[in-house]
Structures are given as structure tokens and as C-alpha cells.
Amino acid sequence: MANKKLTLQIDFRSGLPIYTQIVNQVQAQVASGILKPDDQLPTVRALAEELRVNFNTVARAYRILDEARIISTQQGRGTFITEVPPPKVTERLRRESLEALTQRFVSEALRLGFSKGEIRQMVSDQLKAWSEASKSEE
Amino acid sequence: MANKKLTLQIDFRSGLPIYTQIVNQVQAQVASGILKPDDQLPTVRALAEELRVNFNTVARAYRILDEARIISTQQGRGTFITEVPPPKVTERLRRESLEALTQRFVSEALRLGFSKGEIRQMVSDQLKAWSEASKSEE
């Protein structure tokens, strides 16, 4: 499930920079569901070879996608599609997504023996810390 | 008493190196009392097979834990939890574990676009749901 082909069409004469074309097409494939969370993208070198471009060009595209939180690049490991932000369309999906995430967190915390009070307090603290720390964020 | 299962959850796309995840989780389980002194951890090869990673990755994690005096690795014998650190250290580890766990959860939820209020509410709901599911819990 984590391996897919990733078909990209690069037009070398289009005037659009190659890295921009890569960014756009990956973005589009994520949006359309062709690429799904956890899918592993080709390595910068593999994709570069396939597209006949320098791997730094692919790396540049990956960096932009990484900064946009669309993919997660990990040195020595590879690059992966991150979870897509839940579409606003269905409130239900959105809720279930948060529910699943929260359930994983809560059950793990409880398993490690933390009390509900501790958990609630820590969540509160972290949320507060985020408010104060986010001058540059979002 | 010296043999236990050691349940670890490795997230291959989390961005955290595998060896770091192993270190964190073992540390958390020691701090929380799930793992006790003299408990034997799985061999590097056994744990590696279970997690589907190379045994050197596990060995690396064990070495870090060994240097932190949390476990004792003995060539030809196995690896064991050492004496519990003094309460002050345990308390710090415990707190750090929860903090790290919570931080990952909160940042992920915020990244997915959920509001602080939604997150707080969902945590509260889940904690409550847990109480009702198992009445014995605090």
C-alpha cells in the first residue's frame, strides 16, 4: 500500500520551472486522492532519473511540499504523503478523524499509567503553549 | 516475572527515527512502571523481527538506553531493566513522556485544522467514555 508509481508529466518547454511542475502535480494527485496518506514517494534520485533531471530539482520540489505540510521528508528514510487535512465538506468525517486521533492518544497515555487529570492538564498546557509560541505559525 | 511482552507502536512515517521511538517508548514504560527492574527485554533480533526493522536499529536504541542507565545490555545474555532511577528522575521521565506524547498529538491535530476547543472537547469526551467503558478506572 505504501508503494505506488507516481506518474508525472514534465513539459520542458512549458516555461514553468520543473520543480513547480512537480509540486503542482503531486499536489493535484493528493487532492484528487490518487496519492494517499502513507504513500511513499520515489526517492529524489529515483524520480530525478525517471524525469531526466537533476535530483536537486526534485529535492527542491519535495522541500516546498514539505513546507506546505503535504509530504514529510525524512533524511535517510524517504518521503511520505502526510495525512490530508480533513475536507470541510463532511462534518462527520472531520469529527471521526479527530476522534480516531484522540483515541489513539488517550489510550496510549492511559496505558502508560497517566491519570485522566494529568492528561487533561497536559493537553490544556500544550494548547496554551501553542497559542503563545505561535507568532510565526499559521 | 522476568519475561514480559513489550508492546511498542512504531510509526514509520512520523518523522521520528525508529531507534528514537523505541528509546522513548521503553523509557516511558519504565517511568510508568509497566517495565520493572530485572525485566528482560526482547533480544535485539526478536524485537527487530517483530517490528520489521533491522536488528542494528534495535541495538542502537538499546545502546542509547544503556548509556542512559535505564537498561543493562550484556553480550551473550540479553538486556534487562536496571534498578529504577530515584523518584525524582522517574518523575521527570514520566512527565517528559506525557509531554512528548501530548505534544505530538496536539501538533498533529492542529495541523489537521482542528480548533483548540474541538481538541479539548474531544479529549474530554474520550476520557469520559473510557470511564464508562471500564468502571474500575479511577
Next chain:
DNA sequence: GCCATAATTGTACTAATTGTATCATTGTCA
């Protein structure tokens, strides 16, 4: 019981894979 030998377990070193950082080259356009 004792010793040789195999099996088990961690260690050390090296290689392979992957992304990162920095600077050089090229090409376009004002």
C-alpha cells in the same frame, strides 16, 4: 561432572540508501 561444541545474544565496523547544504553553471530578460 567435564569438556567440546553449538546456539544465542550483543558488539563493531562497514556499506548502502536517502535527504541536505552549498556553490557553480546556465539561460533569460530588462
Next chain:
DNA sequence: TGACAATGATACAATTAGTACAATTATGGC
């Protein structure tokens, strides 16, 4: 021509995998 953006070349760093080895324990013949 000069500036700047895009791409390429090279060296590097982080993570994981491969291979050989050393220490300990288990086993089996005598």
C-alpha cells in the same frame, strides 16, 4: 551586459542494513 532564477555538481549527514565477531549459555558425548 548584468541580475536573477533555475538547474546541475559535489560533498555531506542521518538512518538503516549487512557481515563478521566476541561473550555467554545450553547441550551432548564421554
